[in-house]
Amino acid sequence: MTDVLIAGSGPTGLTLACELALRGVSVRVLDQRPGPHRESRGKGLTPGSLEVFARLGAAERISAIGARRMVLRKYFDGAHIQDTATGGGVLIAQWQVEDVLRERLAGLGVRIEYEAQVAGIAQEAGGVTVRLADGRSARAGYLAGCDGGHSSTRRLLGIPFEGHTEEAPTMVIGDVRAPGLSREYWHQWFTSDGGGMMLCPMPETDTFQLQASPELDGDGRPLAPSLEGLQRLFDRHARMEGIRLADPTWMSTWRVNVRMAARMREGRVFLAGDAAHVHPIAGGLGMNTGIQDAAALGRTLAGALTGQGGEDVLDGYEAERLPAAAEVLADTTERHRRVLEAVREPGRGTEAGLD
Structure with missing residues (x-):
């Protein structure tokens, strides 16, 4: 047994x-x-989790894949405002x-x-x-x-x-490519109406994790995520011409639970x-x-x-x-x-x- x-x-x-x-x-x-x-x-490991993985003999490999430091590039109403850096854990899908x-x-x-x-x-x-x-x-x-x-x-x-x-979804989330967008930053676009979108580069891949306010229909109800909808959200919040989201490998919604x-x-x-x-x-x-x-x-x-x-x-x-x-x-x-x-x-x- x-x-x-x-x-x-x-x-x-x-x-x-x-x-x-x-x-x-x-x-x-x-x-x-x-x-x-x-x-x-989930895309981040704390020092406490790394200690557990060190005991299991997995921390070295995880650290080699992940990123120890990430620069958060903040935008507001389409304008780049400032960059801040985070560290202490490991960014990894x-x-x-x-x-x-x-x-x-x-x-x-x-x-x-x-x-x-x-x-x-x-x-x-x-x-x-x-x-x-x-x-x-x-x-x-x-x-x-x-x-x-x-x-x-x-x-x-x-x-x-x-x-x-x-009851209502708080975010749409997914994994997408964004050719032409710098992978040196975790891009965070927010707008004065309270909406926003974030694209975080996943280490050792060519994809970004996307998180955004849901797209709403004419009656104010959240729409199911789609590549076309994510592109509309990107255009609205990022206001970057020439960037087209592509190849979604995961799309979902998230609600406060x-x-x-x-x-x-x-x-x-x-x-x-x-x-x-x-x-x-x-x-x-x-x-x-x-x-x-x-x-x-x-x-x-x-x-x-x-x-x-x-x-x-x-x-x-x-x-x-x-x-x-x-x-x-x-x-x-x-x-x-x-x-x-x-x-x-x-x-x-x-x-x-x-x-």
Whole structure:
């Protein structure tokens, strides 16, 4: 029987799998997707996450791919106002982080099992049996739900996801090319009407992560993102002739979503990352909080399985990470408010959420 079954192979699930495999714990990683994605999504690692990856033997490769310093070029109503620099962490696309962690995990003898969606969970005294959507089953001593904000694990356990979600999208987001636009800067265009667009160059690629105010129809309702719509938003905010956005590989919408699981443990099943908490993106703490969850859960499960801490050690995970999640929700909500105020002033941008 496998020691730990992990549902989800994002940064949280992969970090947990590496933590456990390095500690001699047998793991299986299941993912409902057909394969890896190439979406930038969360794009920054904090020093705390880099410390975790250094212990896992992945920090050197991640640092080689990412950028340690980024210059934010601020515009207002089309005019360049000023540049500011950020540092301290690493700018890197989420898919690149996942690539490095998958490679590290493969070196430890573990590979991801795709098209494996958790459809049922049954707990017994000695373990957990998971039923998959294709009819197969898997059994392990423990199950870790690292399967995102729409977590099947959390839903099957019936754990409330408390908080609120705004109905209207706050942003459209995506990955695009912008031939002719300098890749030396994270471009941030804001306008006096409160709208804006940002294009951040993703290291070791020819793409930018785009974030923008949604395009609205004649009745003021947000339109679904499209390349043509993104170009109209760029023309409106950037006012740069000759730049044409191209080759979108990811387009989506984002809305303010502030929620936390009522508990992070149900018997032999645990929640981590977005499965346990989601919050505003200001400050770039989402992926990083999940990585910290994974590090803590790895220590917890390894301690229980090796007998070093006994069964009582399992309670320590929720006691540590549930208050941490609550703190991050409050912190990022305040950061988001500061950013929304800051971008109305010429020369200010997302760095207001880093203070």
